[in-house]
Amino acid sequence: MHDDEVDIDADLVERLIRGQFPEWADLPVRRLDSGGTVNAIYRLGGTLTVRLPLTAGGVKALRWERRWLDRLAPALPVAIPSLVAEGRPAGGYPFAWSVHRWIPGETPVEGRLTEAEPLARDLAAFVTALRRVGAAGAPTAHRGGPLADLDAATRDAIEDLRRTDEPFDADAALATWEAALAAPPWSDAPQWVHADLMPSNLLVARGRLTAVLDFSTGGVGDPACDLIPAWNLLPAPARRVFRDEVGLDDAAWTRGRGRALSMALIQLPYYRATNHVISANARHVIRETCAGIP
Incomplete structure (x- = not known):
């Protein structure tokens, strides 16, 4: 890779x-x-x-x-x-x-979940519990800063994908990204975030969340970072449950959507030939974030 x-x-x-x-x-x-x-x-x-x-x-x-x-x-x-x-x-x-x-469990796969609302509630409970951890002395999260920090890399990735054979709507991706950039930034104190809640970092059993892995990007930052499972894993009905349970405002939701899209856009050109799990998830995220589903 x-x-x-x-x-x-x-x-x-x-x-x-x-x-x-x-x-x-x-x-x-x-x-x-x-x-x-x-x-x-x-x-x-x-x-x-x-x-x-x-x-x-x-x-x-x-x-x-x-x-x-x-x-x-x-x-x-x-x-x-x-x-x-x-x-x-x-x-x-x-x-x-x-x-x-060893932690037992299975890795969930986007597009294959059934009755995902309990998992959405479990993810929201994890995210909100992590946000309540005291931030004193905590490191800065790898992806915890303003979306504007990712603007150049995200636009470059869009242009990279324009030059490939990916079934990709570059104009829709750009419009979704610019809407996220326009959202009000996080203005409260930084909170703990995992910052990499990809499906491969989750374990489930019988449809319920049992573990979260790989905290190396974690630290304090914008809590919108941890909204990305709404688009990289959860189907639309469960996405709405997650949104209701997670307790963040519309601006955070818009930033989270942009964060998920940016990650996917940057991942896909890099991993499309070397990591089928990441590239398949990136394609899924791009479709979901650009589909107009809130």
């Missing part, structure tokens, strides 16, 4: 485990199929997972997790990752890496 991505396979993971955590050396290692773009993820036995950054940029997530996961967990209504151990660079692998507790 990335030009500077390192090679990772099960043999490497087994060597790293044997060398640094011999107590787990006999556990089977199996790569998990994931739409993630930052880490390769392996199942280690029945109760653990191994996450290995694909590039140097992924290493900062380890420091984030070490400081914040245990502080956030008690305030949230569903499970989040629990850091068990940190590995060192070794055996030709150049980065620090981590071992987490």
Whole structure:
């Protein structure tokens, strides 16, 4: 997916485990199929997972997790990752890496949900609980700033997609983006946000949210960041439930729609040939945000 991505396979993971955590050396290692773009993820036995950054940029997530996961967990209504151990660079692998507790559940897929209203309520409960966490000393969220910061990249992505064979209405995307830019900005104190509530970062069981993963983009910022599941996952009826439950105003909703669209527009040209999960979701988001459905 990335030009500077390192090679990772099960043999490497087994060597790293044997060398640094011999107590787990006999556990089977199996790569998990994931739409993630930052880490390769392996199942280690029945109760653990191994996450290995694909590039140097992924290493900062380890420091984030070490400081914040245990502080956030008690305030949230569903499970989040629990850091068990940190590995060192070794055996030709150049980065620090981590071992987490396995969290059971399935990743939801856009367009395949049935009776999604309970999931919409669960997502709203998570978002509102996270917003209530005290912001003192918290980091700035990766996507927590003004939409205007994304304007150049979003317009560039629209032009990139014009030059592809994607079934893409560039004029509708541009109009939706400009409407989001025109919405009043967030003017209250920054609040905690996850900032990457993609379907691949959610786990569900029997239609209910059981866990939220990958907090490395989290911190304080505009709470509209965490409205993106309305377009990247929820069908229109559940989207309305989520909107009612989440408790933000029309301006935040418009910014959230723009945020979801911007993410999708930037992701699609980059991942269209390398990550089918992300590119399929990006196409879905572009359709949903540009369809005129509030």
